Amino acid sequence: MKLTGNLKKQVEKAESKQEKKSLIENAGMLLSDDELENVAGGKSNLCKSYEIYCAGVVASNGKVIRPGCDFKEEHPSYESAIQKKNKIYKNLCPNCITMCIKHPLSLREL
Numbered sequence: 001m002k003l004t005g006n007l008k009k010q011v012e013k014a015e016s017k018q019e020k021k022s023l024i025e026n027a028g029m030l031l032s033d034d035e036l037e038n039v040a041g042g043k044s045n046l047c048k049s050y051e052i053y054c055a056g057v058v059a060s061n062g063k064v065i066r067p068g069c070d071f072k073e074e075h076p077s078y079e080s081a082i083q084k085k086n087k088i089y090k091n092l093c094p095n096c097i098t099m100c101i102k103h104p105l106s107l108r109e110l
Contacts, residue, residue, distance in 0.1 A: 048109055049074055050081035054093040055106035068103050071095045074110065081107055 007027050014020040052075065056068030071093050075081035085091060085105050096103040 048078070049076050050078050051075070051108050051110050052081055052085045052089070052105050053108065054096060055104050057103065066103075069093060069095045071105075078107075 007023065010023050011020045014023055052071075052073045054068030054071040056064060057066040059065050073084070075084065085107060089105055091105055093101075093103040093105055
C-alpha cells in the first residue's frame with residue numbers, strides 16, 4: 001500500500017507512530033504494524049539492496065568444505081537480485097563455472 005495526496009503529507013508530518021496510525025484509521029483504512037511502518041516512513045523491503053555472492057560448498061552442519069570465490073554483485077532490489085541469480089546465472093557462480101567448478105550462489109540483504 002502506498003499513501004498519496006493530503007493523507008501522505010499528514011502522515012509524514014505526524015511525530016509519533018500512534019498519531020500516524022490514527023490518521024490512517026480516520027481515513028478509513030486499517031493497517032498492521034508492518035504495513036504502517038512501510039507507508040509511514042519505516043523500513044520497507046522495497047528500499048533494501050541485496051547482494052548475490054558465491055557461497056562455496058557448505059556442509060549441512062554449517063562447516064565450510066570449500067570456500068567460495070570473491071564473486072559479489074549488488075542489486076537495488078530483491079526482485080532484480082533473485083531474477084539475475086535464478087534466470088541468468090542459473091544459481092551457479094559465473095566465476096567458478098568458467099573453471100569447471102559448480103559453486104552455488106546465495107543472496108543476502110545489505
